[in-house]
Structure formats: structure tokens, C-alpha cells
Amino acid sequence: xxxxxxxxxxxxxxxxxxxxxxxxxxxxxxxxxxxxxxxxxxxxxxxxxxxxxxxxxxxxxxxxxxxxxxxxxxxxxxxxxxxxxxxxxxxxxxxxxxxxxxxxxxxxxxxxxxxxxxxxxxxxxxxxxxxxxxxxxxxxxxxxxxxxxxxxxxxxxxxxxxxxxxxxxxxxxxxxxxxxxxxxxxxxxxxxxxxxxxxxxxxxxxxxxxxxxxxxxxxxxxxxxxxxxxxxxxxxxxxxxxxxxxxxxxxxxxxxxxxxxxxxxxxxxxxxxxxxxxxxxxxxxxxxxxxxxxxxxxxxxxxxxxxxxxxxxxxxxxxxxxxxxxxxxxxxxxxxxxxxxxxxxxxx
Amino acid sequence: xxxxxxxxxxxxxxxxxxxxxxxxxxxxxxxxxxxxxxxxxxxxxxxxxxxxxxxxxxxxxxxxxxxxxxxxxxxxxxxxxxxxxxxxxxxxxxxxxxxxxxxxxxxxxxxxxxxxxxxxxxxxxxxxxxxxxxxxxxxxxxxxxxxxxxxxxxxxxxxxxxxxxxxxxxxxxxxxxxxxxxxxxxxxxxxxxxxxxxxxxxxxxxxxxxxxxxxxxxxxxxx
Numbered sequence: 001x002x003x004x005x006x007x008x009x010x011x012x013x014x015x016x017x018x019x020x021x022x023x024x025x026x027x028x029x030x031x032x033x034x035x036x037x038x039x040x041x042x043x044x045x046x047x048x049x050x051x052x053x054x055x056x057x058x059x060x061x062x063x064x065x066x067x068x069x070x071x072x073x074x075x076x077x078x079x080x081x082x083x084x085x086x087x088x089x090x091x092x093x094x095x096x097x098x099x100x101x102x103x104x105x106x107x108x109x110x111x112x113x114x115x116x117x118x119x120x121x122x123x124x125x126x127x128x129x130x131x132x133x134x135x136x137x138x139x140x141x142x143x144x145x146x147x148x149x150x151x152x153x154x155x156x157x158x159x160x161x162x163x164x165x166x167x168x169x170x171x172x173x174x175x176x177x178x179x180x181x182x183x184x185x186x187x188x189x190x191x192x193x194x195x196x197x198x199x200x201x202x203x204x205x206x207x208x209x210x211x212x213x214x215x216x217x218x219x220x221x222x223x224x225x226x227x228x229x230x231x232x233x234x235x236x237x238x239x240x241x242x243x244x245x246x247x248x249x250x251x252x253x254x255x256x257x258x259x260x261x262x263x264x265x266x267x268x269x270x271x272x273x274x275x276x277x278x279x280x281x282x283x284x285x286x287x288x289x290x291x292x293x294x295x296x297x298x299x300x301x302x303x304x305x306x307x308x309x310x311x312x313x314x315x316x317x318x319x320x321x322x323x324x325x326x327x328x329x330x331x332x333x334x335x336x337x338x339x340x341x342x343x344x345x346x347x348x
Numbered sequence: 349x350x351x352x353x354x355x356x357x358x359x360x361x362x363x364x365x366x367x368x369x370x371x372x373x374x375x376x377x378x379x380x381x382x383x384x385x386x387x388x389x390x391x392x393x394x395x396x397x398x399x400x401x402x403x404x405x406x407x408x409x410x411x412x413x414x415x416x417x418x419x420x421x422x423x424x425x426x427x428x429x430x431x432x433x434x435x436x437x438x439x440x441x442x443x444x445x446x447x448x449x450x451x452x453x454x455x456x457x458x459x460x461x462x463x464x465x466x467x468x469x470x471x472x473x474x475x476x477x478x479x480x481x482x483x484x485x486x487x488x489x490x491x492x493x494x495x496x497x498x499x500x501x502x503x504x505x506x507x508x509x510x511x512x513x514x515x516x517x518x519x520x521x522x523x524x525x526x527x528x529x530x531x532x533x534x535x536x537x538x539x540x541x542x543x544x545x546x547x548x549x550x551x552x553x554x555x556x557x558x559x560x561x562x563x564x565x566x567x568x569x570x571x
């Protein structure tokens with residue numbers, strides 16, 4: 001079974017030989033970047049380097065999938081909000097959006113979003129996705145991802161304005177989020193047309209660290225549901241931060257898989273969502289792969305498996321500056337504990 | 349001047365902040381001036397105390413971030429009215445000098461930082477706000493330029509938090525007496541010690557939460 005076949009069968013909930021090892025968030029490591037002789041800032045502006053770094057990481061550690069791009073600014077940049085790449089900064093910094101709209105009055109969006117794919121770095125992302133798909137005749141599963149409508153909104157306009165607007169200016173914020181939903185659908189459908197193996201919608205800024213479950217139900221859930229209704233399977237619904245109070249509603253949005261981070265109580269989530277939905281999660285990638293010791297990694301991964309996930313996913317992007325031995329321990333542990341069937345996926 | 353309505357007005361300011369009622373806060377703040385009540389008392393025991401309760405409501409998951417931000421807006425309404433009228437004698441030995449504050453490079457999340465800034469202002473500090481996504485060396489430069497006693501660094505993401513260590517090194521190398529406070533979701537006591545900083549906004553997973561908790565810490569600083 002090839003890595004790609006393993007992931008595709010997994011999403012179809014067909015039996016696989018072992019738990020697939022992949023993610024819907026960034027999985028590039030500094031070891032791959034250094035071996036290529038480049039720095040992290042360079043990968044964001046070249047489809048060739050973006051794809052090569054993702055594939056190099058998968059080859060080095062024996063992963064089943066690759067995901068591009070690595071930063072969350074490509075769509076805002078294409079809509080004119082700019083990007084800070086930190087080419088001269090010491091160490092690793094992810095790009096950020098430098099000029100968000102400061103008020104709802106400033107919002108200036110096109111009628112439809114079909115024209116954004118030749119703007120900014122969108123062509124670079126397309127190029128990277130195509131290169132990943134073509135690598136060795138389609139060896140790896142290729143994940144596409146788009147921020148969810150609310151999180152995308154927070155990348156385009158100041159988050160505090162958006163958050164306060166949810167209460168103070170509900171009508172206009174609701175309309176803005178509906179427009180964001182159109183945007184997310186346009187981009188996600190585009191990546192599906194390119195041929196990605198799954199699409200991950202990352203509504204990461206909507207956990208209960210920020211929003212009440214009540215607000216999630218009225219302002220986030222309808223938009224996410226519309227996004228998933230517009231997409232083909234397989235679809236992943238990812239939220240990081242506090243999700244225990246909203247995970248049942250996440251499950252009602254229509255995706256084949258729910259992805260959560262280390263704040264989620266996985267055992268309870270499995271009970272809530274049942275055995276028909278894929279549960280992906282949820283270890284702390286920074287604490288486990290960067291800060292922790294290699295000897296402690298296995299217990300973390302085993303804990304996730306024991307708690308009922310169908311695939312062990314990092315709860316967020318893997319921070320590129322991982323310890324090599326921790327990354328190797330992560331892969332070894334998934335292979336060791338991933339042999340047994342999980343709640344939603346059997347084994348060959 | 350005696351202020352017969354002190355308790356009533358303090359309560360109204362408190363309630364206005366907790367209930368996100370900017371009109372009530374504005375009206376009450378003006379009454380504080382009309383009645384000749386102690387403005388500093390009204391700020392600290394009305395507005396700031398109200399914000400402390402907001403922090404408790406957040407901890408109890410009764411309030412979430414949109415509510416916190418609206419409470420902070422209500423507090424600002426009162427602060428804008430009252431602050432110009434603070435009797436310098438009230439600040440007396442209480443004014444704690446100057447603070448340089450900012451969110452470190454690579455991090456554009458500044459909601460928590462802005463609430464911390466507000467609390468410093470409430471407590472009588474002069475605040476030099478560098479904004480967000482601030483190049484690391486800028487903190488040391490601004491501290492030297494302003495001769496500030498405190499530098500407060502904020503990071504919402506674990507990954508940008510790592511830049512704080514470099515800032516601490518840079519500042520301590522030039523001026524070991526500067527107090528450096530760290531804040532933000534990923535910051536813990538261990539990180540603070542590891543980075544050689546002097547204090548942190550207690551963390552439980554969210555920058556705003558820690559920011560609100562700073563009220564208590566700042567009030568203790570004044571004693």
C-alpha cells in the first residue's frame with residue numbers, strides 16, 4: 001500500500017495496513033530545509049521549494065502525506081492585505097499579514113473571488129500542489145487547506161473589531177462572514193479541482209478560548225456547514241484550542257473527519273461523535289517535538305491512540321525546528337501503535 | 349470635598365464595565381466629576397474592580413473574548429473622562445513610572461497586549477506602546493531612549509514566544525535593573541525563569557485572560 005493509498009482508504013473508512021501518518025497542517029522540518037541549503041523564508045515564494053521541502057520532510061521521516069502552503073497569508077495577500085515574510089529575521093518566523101482592515105467600513109472585496117488565483121502567491125501555491133501531486137507518480141497524499149470563514153475574516157480585518165462586531169454590529173459582521181464563506185468555498189473548490197486528496201478547513205480561531213458555544217452555534221456553524229456542503233469528500237473540520245463544548249456541533253457540520261488539538265478530551269469526544277466519523281488529533285506538536293525529550297514522545301502518541309483517535313495528528317502546524325530524534329520517535333510510535341484497528345477504520 | 353454618593357457611583361462604574369454599558373459608565377464618570385468624588389478612587393475601585401470581575405466571569409466561561417473586549421471599551425469610556433482629572437497627590441508615591449510594551453516580531457495578535465496596556469494606564473504608568481510585530485532590538489532601544497523601569501513583552505504563539513528570550517538578553521545586558529514582564533497564552537512561570545525575565549502575567553491558556561488578571565497584580569504593585 002502506498003502512502004497515498006493508505007490515506008485515501010483511510011478517508012473512505014476502508015481497512016488499511018497501518019495508521020496513516022499525515023496532517024492537514026504544516027509538516028515541514030528544519031532538517032529538510034537545511035539539507036536543501038535554503039532558509040525557511042525562501043520556501044514561501046517558490047512553488048518548487050515549497051513542494052520540495054514538503055516532500056523532503058516526508059521522505060526523511062517516512063510520512064504518508066504532504067501539505068502546502070505553510071503560511072496563512074496567501075489568500076489575504078491575494079486580496080491586497082500584503083505579507084511580511086521576515087526574510088532577514090533570525091530563526092524561524094511564519095509570514096504574517098501586515099495591513100488588515102481596521103474597520104468594517106474599509107472592507108473592500110470583489111463581487112466574486114474567481115480572480116484571486118493569479119494574485120500574490122496564489123500561483124506559487126498552485127504550482128506547489130501540482131508538484132506534490134506529480135511526485136513519483138503520486139506517491140504521497142496531498143492535503144489542501146483553507147482557513148475557515150471566521151478565521152479568514154480575522155486575517156483580513158482586525159480581530160478585535162471582528163470580535164466586538166459579533167455583538168455590536170451583528171448584521172454587518174454576519175454579512176461579512178457570509179462573504180468570507182464564499183471566499184473559503186472558492187479557494188477550497190479550486191484546490192479540490194487541482195486534485196488534492198483531502199481538504200482541511202481550519203476554523204482555528206473559533207474555539208471556546210475565544211467564542212461562546214452559543215455564538216459558535218449561531219455565527220460559525222452555519223457558515224462551516226455551507227462550506228462543507230459545497231465540497232466533495234474527504235473533508236476535515238479542524239479547530240484548535242478549546243473544543244470540548246462545541247465538538248458535537250462540529251460533527252454536525254458535515255465533514256468526514258474532526259481534527260482537534262491537545263485541549264480536547266479525546267475519550268469524551270469519541271463518545272460524543274460515535275464510530276462513524278474519523279477523529280484526528282491531538283498532541284501538542286511544540287511541546288512534544290520541540291521542547292520535550294525523545295524518550296517522552298512515545299507515551300504521548302500512545303496516549304492519543306488509547307484515547308480513540310483514528311489517526312494521530314499534530315494539533316497544529318509542526319514547528320519546523322523540531323528535534324530530529326523526537327520526530328523519529330513520533331513516527332516510530334505511530335507505526336508501533338497504529339497497527340490495531342481504530343473506532344472508525346479497520347485493518348487489513 | 350465630601351462625596352456622599354461615592355459608594356453608589358463606584359458601584360455604577362463597576363456595573364457599567366461588567367455589563368458592557370458604555371452609556372452608564374459615561375454618565376457615571378461625569379457624575380463623579382460633578383459630585384467632586386475622588387477620581388483615582390473611582391478608577392481603581394469602580395472601573396478596574398469591574399474589570400477584575402470580568403476576568404472572573406471569563407474564568408468561569410460565562411464571558412468570552414467578545415464580551416471582554418466590550419467590557420474593556422466601557423472601561424476606556426470612563427477612563428477617558430476621569431483620567432485627566434486625577435489629583436496628582438493621589439498618584440503621589442503611586443505613579444510607577446514608565447513601561448515599554450509590545451508584541452514580539454512575528455506575532456500580530458495584540459488584543460491581550462492592548463488590555464495590559466490599558467491596565468498599566470489605569471494604574472498610573474506612562475506607557476510607550478511599540479505596537480505589534482515589533483523587531484526584537486526595538487524593545488531594548490526604546491527602553492534606553494525612555495529610561496523605562498519596566499518592559500512588557502507579549503506573544504500569543506509559542507513559536508514567537510521564543511523571541512522573548514533574545515529581548516531579555518539584550519535589555520539585561522544593557523541595564524540589568526530593568527524589570528521585564530512576559531505575557532501571552534504560551535508563557536509560563538518556567539518560561540519566565542528560563543528566559544531570565546522578572547515576572548509574567550499568570551497564564552491559563554489565553555492572553556486576554558492573563559491581561560485581565562494583571563489588574564490584581566498592578567493593584568498589588570501600588571501597595
